[in-house]
Amino acid sequence: MFDQITGSELIRAFALLGAGLCMGFGAIGPGIGEGFAAGKACEGISRSPEHANLLTRTMLVGQAVSESTGIYSLVVALLLIFVV
Amino acid sequence: MDTVALSAYLGAGLCMGLGAIGAGIGEGLTGGDAARSMDRQPAVSSRLMRNMLIGQAVAESASIFALVVSMLLIFGDYSSPTSPGPAALIGAGLCMGLGALGSGLGGGMAAAEAMMGVGRNPGAERRVTSVMLIGQAVAQTPSIFSFVVSLLLIFGGAETANPIKESALLMSGVAMGFGAIGSGAGSGISAGRASDGTSKRPAAYSKLISTMLVGQAVAQTPAVFALMVSLLLIFVPDTVSVTLSSLAAVIGCGISVGVGGIGPGIGAGFAAAEAASAVAKNPLKETLFVRTMLTGQAVAQSTAIYALVIALVLLRLI
Numbered sequence: 131m132f133d134q135i136t137g138s139e140l141i142r143a144f145a146l147l148g149a150g151l152c153m154g155f156g157a158i159g160p161g162i163g164e165g166f167a168a169g170k171a172c173e174g175i176s177r178s179p180e181h182a183n184l185l186t187r188t189m190l191v192g193q194a195v196s197e198s199t200g201i202y203s204l205v206v207a208l209l210l211i212f213v214v
Numbered sequence: 215m216d217t218v219a220l221s222a223y224l225g226a227g228l229c230m231g232l233g234a235i236g237a238g239i240g241e242g243l244t245g246g247d248a249a250r251s252m253d254r255q256p257a258v259s260s261r262l263m264r265n266m267l268i269g270q271a272v273a274e275s276a277s278i279f280a281l282v283v284s285m286l287l288i289f290g291d292y293s294s295p296t297s298p299g300p301a302a303l304i305g306a307g308l309c310m311g312l313g314a315l316g317s318g319l320g321g322g323m324a325a326a327e328a329m330m331g332v333g334r335n336p337g338a339e340r341r342v343t344s345v346m347l348i349g350q351a352v353a354q355t356p357s358i359f360s361f362v363v364s365l366l367l368i369f370g371g372a373e374t375a376n377p378i379k380e381s382a383l384l385m386s387g388v389a390m391g392f393g394a395i396g397s398g399a400g401s402g403i404s405a406g407r408a409s410d411g412t413s414k415r416p417a418a419y420s421k422l423i424s425t426m427l428v429g430q431a432v433a434q435t436p437a438v439f440a441l442m443v444s445l446l447l448i449f450v451p452d453t454v455s456v457t458l459s460s461l462a463a464v465i466g467c468g469i470s471v472g473v474g475g476i477g478p479g480i481g482a483g484f485a486a487a488e489a490a491s492a493v494a495k496n497p498l499k500e501t502l503f504v505r506t507m508l509t510g511q512a513v514a515q516s517t518a519i520y521a522l523v524i525a526l527v528l529l530r531l532i
Binding site for chain 2 (some may be wrong): 135139140142144145146147148149150151153154155156157158159160162163164165166167168169170171172173175176179182185186187189190191193194197200201203204207208211
């Protein structure tokens with residue numbers, strides 16, 4: 131089936147597999163975490179609608195930090211696909 | 215050795231085993247909350263019992279799909295030349311088994327909150343039940359996607375000689391199965407909170423339904439991405455080149471879009487749930503809550519989009 135597998139071909143294959151694993155598992159945490167943040171922001175705004183802007187800003191800052199691990203996964207996956 | 219029949223039986227076992235988890239837990243939660251509610255309001259026991267059975271029946275549908283797919287796998291004809299190969303059959307089983315997890319759990323969680331709601335405010339029973347049913351119906355969509363992909367895999371035609379094409383069929387099932395988990399559970403969580411909100415403020419019923427549906431629609435995106443990639447994998451041509459890196463790209467593609475969709479689906483569901491409770495507390499501010507929910511959900515969806523992009527890039531490298 132795979133008659134002549136060279137070393138570089140093997141490395142390439144594992145890099146692609148790693149890219150999929152990396153982005154797949156790496157997306158779980160930020161997705162759940164950012165949803166929590168959005169939910170809590172809605173809860174806060176329902177208590178004090180006059181602070182909507184402040185709460186939305188805080189939500190976005192918190193989500194941006196949470197997003198960073200998702201972006202790390204994306205960067206690592208892209209490096210594995212296009213650089214390695 | 216008849217590897218085709220062997221893999222069909224393996225697929226059938228995985229399908230029903232995994233497919234029973236979500237509905238089992240979800241319906242247990244419903245039953246538990248119905249009992250708690252009856253303890254508080256013994257006078258409405260019979261209405262609670264009726265609602266519990268309706269809610270559980272909808273949550274059950276995901277595992278009924280799993281039962282149907284297992285039966286198709288067990289009683290298929292594997293001696294004919296048009297029979298699908300082992301990879302497609304195991305893929306079909308995994309697809310429906312994993313795909314029933316989120317919808318079963320989500321449907322049960324929605325019904326559980328509705329039980330508490332009916333107990334709290336028996337006068338709002340009809341409205342609570344209808345919000346629950348609408349929400350549960352949306353939460354079942356990912357399991358219907360999985361059912362469709364499983365059927366495509368089972369009835370998709372004869373096994374090919376190309377191992378990459380066969381792995382693509384297996385991974386298309388894996389992608390759709392995992393991709394359905396988050397959207398099913400997330401939509402169920404938001405349906406539950408909307409039912410709870412309806413019992414607290416029955417007058418805000420139509421606003422709660424629209425907030426819930428908008429939130430659930432966003433929570434469904436990861437399942438739609440998974441369906442799309444899974445169909446692309448099913449239609450990979452038979453002539454694809456057989457290299458180790460194509461095999462790795464196929465596996466990576468399915469895992470990326472499937473597993474990557476779990477978090478964003480659940481997260482978007484959480485956001486929609488809190489938005490629904492906020493609308494119940496203060497229906498006049500509905501637009502503000504929906505706006506905040508959508509902003510937050512959009513950020514939470516970004517990781518699902520990254521996963522889709524990586525999957526599509528990997529698919530192009532095959």
